[in-house]
Amino acid sequence: MQLEAYKIADHNQKALEAHQRKLSYWTDEIANAEPIIQKLIDFQIAIPSWALGTGGTRFGRFPGGGEPRSLEEKIEDVGLLHALNQSSGAISLHIPWDIPKDGEAIKSLAASFGLRFDAMNSNTFQDQPNQQHSYKFGSLQHVDRAVRQQAIDHNIDVIKHGVALGSTSLTVWLSDGSCFPGQLNFRKAFERTQESLQEIYAALPDDWKVFVEYKAFEPNFYSMTVGDWGASLLFANKLGPKAYTLVDLGHHLPNANIEQIVSLLLMEGKLGGFHFNDSKYGDDDLTVGSIRPYQLFLIFNELIEGMDAKGMNHATDLGWMIDASHNVKDPLEDLLQSVEAIQLAYAQALLVDRSALEEARDANDVVKAQEILQEAYRTDVRPLVAEARRRAGGALQPLALFRQLNIRQQLIGERGLKTIATGL
Amino acid sequence: MQLEAYKIADHNQKALEAHQRKLSYWTDEIANAEPIIQKLIDFQIAIPSWALGTGGTRFGRFPGGGEPRSLEEKIEDVGLLHALNQSSGAISLHIPWDIPKDGEAIKSLAASFGLRFDAMNSNTFQDQPNQQHSYKFGSLQHVDRAVRQQAIDHNIDVIKHGVALGSTSLTVWLSDGSCFPGQLNFRKAFERTQESLQEIYAALPDDWKVFVEYKAFEPNFYSMTVGDWGASLLFANKLGPKAYTLVDLGHHLPNANIEQIVSLLLMEGKLGGFHFNDSKYGDDDLTVGSIRPYQLFLIFNELIEGMDAKGMNHATDLGWMIDASHNVKDPLEDLLQSVEAIQLAYAQALLVDRSALEEARDANDVVKAQEILQEAYRTDVRPLVAEARRRAGGALQPLALFRQLNIRQQLIGERGLKTIATGL
Amino acid sequence: MQLEAYKIADHNQKALEAHQRKLSYWTDEIANAEPIIQKLIDFQIAIPSWALGTGGTRFGRFPGGGEPRSLEEKIEDVGLLHALNQSSGAISLHIPWDIPKDGEAIKSLAASFGLRFDAMNSNTFQDQPNQQHSYKFGSLQHVDRAVRQQAIDHNIDVIKHGVALGSTSLTVWLSDGSCFPGQLNFRKAFERTQESLQEIYAALPDDWKVFVEYKAFEPNFYSMTVGDWGASLLFANKLGPKAYTLVDLGHHLPNANIEQIVSLLLMEGKLGGFHFNDSKYGDDDLTVGSIRPYQLFLIFNELIEGMDAKGMNHATDLGWMIDASHNVKDPLEDLLQSVEAIQLAYAQALLVDRSALEEARDANDVVKAQEILQEAYRTDVRPLVAEARRRAGGALQPLALFRQLNIRQQLIGERGLKTIATGL
C-alpha cells in the first residue's frame, strides 16, 4: 500500500491550529528555531530492512501480522514510514536476507517512495542453507582459509549488490569470537580477520566506505574479535582511508561512556556510521530513546561538536541507521517512535549554546556547563520536529495517523496474518 | 546405544596404575579423603533434557550431529553420561518439549539406565502451535485471566506428568516481565503472578516442592517479574512451606555476590534448587566452571556450611541441576566437563577446615580465613573425583573414554547427521 | 548570613514577565497545572548536613571556601537554600559529625529558617578519636559483643539527640560486610546484625521509624551485610512495623531496575525513605538528575502510583532526602540543582495520565504506554516548578540569584577560605 498525500494533508489540517500555537510559542522562546527546523528536514535516518518484522530472543518469537513477505514489501513499509515522517528516506539492506533479484527495478521502486540505499550489511554470523562451509567457529577469523574465502567472497558479493542499488558503504559486523577460554588465539584471530578485511577492502569501489562494527559480547560469550572501539579503530587504521568504525549503541560493556568514544573517533577522523537503539542490560535493541534519552542527547551533543569541528555535513557525512528489534511492538510503530526520539535528541543538541559552553569549560564552571546542557535538554522541541515534518510533507503526528488510518490492519489484509519477514 | 560395562573396566584397567599413584599421594596428604570420596559417590546432578542438543543464540544455531530425536533418545544420552561418570543419575524434563506418552514405559526406560526424574519444568515463555492464547505479554502475570488460566493449567499438567514419572518437584521459570518503561504495572503484575502461583501450589501433591526461579533480565529487556532472590523469596513465603527459591548461576546482575544469596536463602530455609552453568556477561549458559571456577567453589562452600547448619543431606535435600546450552561444543562432552567441574568444586569445599575457619573469623584473622579457603581450592582433588567414579562403576577419565569409543560417531550412525533435539 | 526577603522579591520582579509568559502557555497546555503546583509547594526535600562541604574520593579532596564550620553554620546554609527554593525545609543530621550541644537552641535556630529535622543518621563506619572499640571489622555485625554494644549504644544515643530536635526517624546505614571470601560467615553476620538492630528498635519512641539502608558494595569490596533490598526487607520484616527499607539511588549493582524495587517495597508497605543522587558507575553521589534523568522520572512514576494505591501522602509519608557529595561543584549550587531536578521529575510524574496508562496496560498496548510516559516526560515543566517556588516565597531562578548575590563570596568573607565542614 501507498499512503496518499491527501490523507496526510487532512490529518495536518485538523492538527494545525494546536500545532501553530505551540510552534509560535517556541519559535519565540528559542533564538535559532528556523535553522534547527531546516537541519531536521535534511536529516534522514536509514531503516534496516531486517527490522520490519517481529524480532525475538533465543527463547521465543511472537510474530504480529502483515509482515512484509519480500524485499518489495519491505521497501513499501519503509516508504510508508517515510511518507509519514519524511525522515526515513533510506533503507539499509541485509544480504542474504534481502537479495535484490533485479537491482534496477528495486532501485526504481525505492526511488518511487523517495528512498535511497544506505549501507549494505553482510551476514557471516549464520549458516545459510546449502552453504559450503559453516561459520560455527567464525568467518573472517576462521582457522580454515576456505571458510575465510567464502566469507570474503560473500562480502564482495554484497558490495556488488550495493553498487547496483546505488549504495556507497558496507557494514561488516562480525560475530567472530569465542565462547570459552582457550578456544581462540586472540592475536592470530585478529591477524586473520585483518587479512580477510584487506581483501574486502581491496574490492571496494573508489567512492565506497567500509564500516567495521564492534560489539562487546554475544553471540560469542567469552570474546569478540572486534570487541570494542579500540579494536575496531586498529582495524580501520590498518585498512586505510576508506575504513571507519561504526558505533552501535547497544554494543558496549555496562556503564560505558559512549559519548566520549564518539568524540575520540571523530577526533581521529574515523567515525563512519551509527546504529541507533536503546538498552538496559545488553544488546537489547529496544526503541531509540526509550531507556536512556539523556545519553542519546549527550551523544548527539558530541556528534555535532565533533562534526562541526571537522567541517562535516550532519546530514551526509555519517551513516545514520537504526538497528533495533521489535519483540512486543508493531515494528512500524516502533520505528516511528525511534525516528522521533532521534530527531528530538538532535534538535535538543542543536539548541546547545556552544560558545557559552566552551566559555564555561574554560572557566571550569561545572555547574554552568551542566546548566547549559540541561537548558537545551529540558526544552520541549516536539513542535520544531513536527514543523520539520510538516514542511517536508509528512504528518504532524505520524503515529496517531498510522493508527487512525488502520495501516497495520490494511497490511494484514493485503499480506495475511501469519507472514514472517526475513531477519532475526 | 548403551555403554557396556567391560569397556569402562578396560579403560580403567589401563589408567589404573597412574591413578593409584596419584590417589595414594593425595590420600596421604589429605586427612579426610575417604569421607569425601563417599560424599562424591552419593552426589548426583540432574541433566536437563533440553541440553542434549546444540543450542544457539538469537543470531544463529549451528547443530552438530546425532542429536536425540525423542525423549527415549534423550534418556539414552543421559544414560551414557551416567554410565561414564556415575554422577548424572537424574534427568530434568521440560514440558512440552518432552511429553512422555507412556509414563510407565519412560520411567522403566530411565530406571534401566539407573536414572530418576528430578524437577519437572513448565514452559510458558514460548507459544506452542495450536495454543489458544499467546504468552507474548506474559503468562502467570498476564492481564487477561484466560491467558493466566491456560498457563496455570499447563503447570498443573506438568505436575501430572511428573507424578507419573516419580518426580517430586516443579520448577517454574517465568519469562514474564516487560520490555519498556510503562508497559507493566509492576505491583499488579506481581499480584497476578502470585495468585496464579497459588493455584498451581494448590495442585501440588503432598510430597512435592515448587521452585520459583528468578532471573534479572532476558528475554524481557526492561523488567522481569521474578527478577531477583528478593522477589522470589517474597513469592515463596507467600505461597507456603512447599515453595522454594531456585538459584541459577547465570540469572544475576553483573558482579552479584551469589554465594551470599545462597547463604541467606539457606538461613531462611527457602533454598530449594540450583541450576549450574557459567557465564561472563549475561545468562550465557556456558560449561560449569569454565569462567569463574573460584566462584563455584565459594558457592559450594556456602552450600555445605548452610546445609550442615540445618542438618540437611547434601545429596538429597536440594535439587541439583545443570542448566546449560552448547553452542560450539558437543553437548555430551560439555556435560561431562560440567559435571566434573561441579564435583571438583564440591570436593574442594568439603576439604575446607571449617572449625579453623570459624576460629579465624572469630579472631577477625582475614588473612588466615583466606588461606584456609585457598588451601582447599588449590588442592588437586581430581584423583578423589576419579576414584569416586571408579568405585561407583564409572570411568576414570570419562571424556577421554567418550572420545576413544567414538560415541558421537556411533550416535550419528544411529540417528543421522541432521537431527535436531527439541529445546532452545 | 540570612537572605533578606526583599532580594528575592526584587529578583522575582525582574524575571516575572518572562515567567508569566511561559507559565500561562503551560497552564493552558496542561490540564491539571494548578494541583501540580500545589503538590510541588508541599513537597520538601531534606538536605543532609554532611553535604554542605566539599566531598572527595580516596584519592583526594579539593575544598572550596566558606564551608560551614559548625552545626549552626550548616543550618544557616540549609536556611539559605530553603530561602531560595522553599523546597529544602528539612535537614538530616549525622552523628557524631553534628552533635547538637544544646538541642533546644539548635531546634530554635532551625525553626527560625523554617527548617525541621528529618531522619537522624548514625555512623558506625568510621572510628572516632578516643572510641574504645574499632569498627574495622564491622559494627552491628561484629563478632565481639562489646563492639556491637558500642554501636548499639551509639544508635540509641542518636535517637536521643533526634528526640531533642523533633526528628522522628533514624537511618541506619551499615558499612558492615567483608573484603575477602572467607572473612565472614554471612549467616552469622546477618543474625548478629539482626539482634543488634532489635535492641535499637526497642529503643525507638512510639512515633519513630527506623530505616534500614542497603548498599551493594563499598566500603566493603566483597560482601555487604545489608547488600540489597531483599536483605533490607528481611531485616525490616523481622524487626516489626516501625522498621522500613530505605532506597539510595546509588547503592545498586549495574543495570538494576530501581523503579521496580520501589514498586515492590511500596506494595509490601515497607518503603520508608529515599536518598536521591545520581551516578554512572558506582555510588558516585552526583547531582540528582545529572546522569539518568529519565530513570528519576520513572522512579517518581512508581512512587506516585504506589503511594496513591495505599492512600499515602506524598509530602509526609516517606522520608525524602538528598545524599550527595560535591567534588567539583560549589555544594550549595549543587544542592540547588539537585532539588530542582527532583521537583521536575516529580512534576513530570504527576503529569502522567494514569487512567489512560492503566487502560493501555490492560490492552497490552506497549507503544501507547510508552507514549503516555514520554508525553509527560517531554513536557517542559520548569515554569510550574518556578511558579511553585514563587508562590511559596522562593526565587524564580534560585541558582542565578545565588550567583548574582555573590553568596559564596559572602560566606567566604564570614567564614574564611580554608574552612572544612565535617563529613566525608
Place this chain on the structure above:
Amino acid sequence: MQLEAYKIADHNQKALEAHQRKLSYWTDEIANAEPIIQKLIDFQIAIPSWALGTGGTRFGRFPGGGEPRSLEEKIEDVGLLHALNQSSGAISLHIPWDIPKDGEAIKSLAASFGLRFDAMNSNTFQDQPNQQHSYKFGSLQHVDRAVRQQAIDHNIDVIKHGVALGSTSLTVWLSDGSCFPGQLNFRKAFERTQESLQEIYAALPDDWKVFVEYKAFEPNFYSMTVGDWGASLLFANKLGPKAYTLVDLGHHLPNANIEQIVSLLLMEGKLGGFHFNDSKYGDDDLTVGSIRPYQLFLIFNELIEGMDAKGMNHATDLGWMIDASHNVKDPLEDLLQSVEAIQLAYAQALLVDRSALEEARDANDVVKAQEILQEAYRTDVRPLVAEARRRAGGALQPLALFRQLNIRQQLIGERGLKTIATGL
C-alpha cells in the same frame, strides 16, 4: 629490622621433609618442572611503596601498627618481603610521597636488601601543601597552561629522581577527567593531555620508557581522559617508541575481557607494564588472586603466549608491579599472599601445553582447548613455587614464618603503634 638468613634456614629445615615429598611427586608428574622453577626464580615483582601502610576508602581508614614512617623504613619492609620470598626484588616509588633526599644513599640501602627501583610514579591527582596550582579540574588536561606546566614539571622532576635511583621507567596515571556531562570537551582534553605528555616524553632519557596507565572511572565519575586501552594506545602511538600502555587489573568496566586486551597490546608491541590486584566491583585493589584466580591465570596465559611470540624475556621485558591497598589485612601479609598468587598463576600458565593448544585451536576442538588450560590450572604448583623460593634463599612458607617470627610485633616495637605511612 633485617631478617637473618639463619632464621629462614631453620624454618626451611623443619619444613623440608614434607616439602621434598610433595616436590618429588610433582616433578615426577610434570614434564618440565625444572625450567619452570628456574623461570620462577628469575621472576621478580615490584612492590609499590604506597602499599606498605594500611589503605582506606573515602569512608574511613583503620590503621594497623608498625607502619613505615619514612622511605628508609619502606625499603626495609620490602627488604623483609624479599628476604622471605626472594621474588619481591624491586620497589616502585611514588613522588611526592617518597622523595629520596639522598639518591645515592637510598640506592645503596635498597641494594643492601637486594632491591632495585622499578617504575617511578608521579602524582598529579592530589594537591600537595604549598602547591601553586590545584589539580581539582585536572592536570595534564587542564584548560590552564600554567597548571599543565606545573604537572609537566612535576613529571620531569620524577624522572630525575628516578635517574638518581637507577629506575628506567615512569608510570603516568592521570585521574584527569570529568564528573558531569558538559564539564569537559573530550577532544580538547585529549589533545591537551597529548601535548603535555609529549613534553614529558621529550625529557625521557634514552633508555627510559613511559607507561600511560588507563582507568575506566574513579576518581572522576563521568569520564576519564585516559579511560581504556584504546585511548591509552592512541596516546602511546602518538608519543613514540618509548611510550607504552600499562594495564591495571582493576581499571576496567564490568565483565571486560582483560586477557584479550593483553593479547592485542602485545601484538601491537605496546604493552609496557602491569599492575596486579583483584576486585569484584570496581578498582577494589584487593589481594591478587583473591577473587578471580582463573582470570589471573588466563592473563598469564596470554602474557606468555604474546611475549614468546615476540621473543621477549618474561622477567625483564615488562614492568611487573603490584598495585593494591590493604584495608583489613596486615600490608606485609597481604603482599606475601599477592606475590604467591602471581607466582602460582605464572607457574600454571607455564605448564600449558602450547603446541597441543594450538593444535586444538586449529581443529576447532573447543573442548580440548579448555581441557588443556584446565589441566594446567588444576595442577597444584605450590611445591614448585616453594622450591623456587628455597633455591633462591627464601622461605618455604613465607607467611607462616612471618607470623612465627612475630615480625609485625617487632616492627610495632621499633616504630610504634600509631605510625602512618604516606600513601593513599
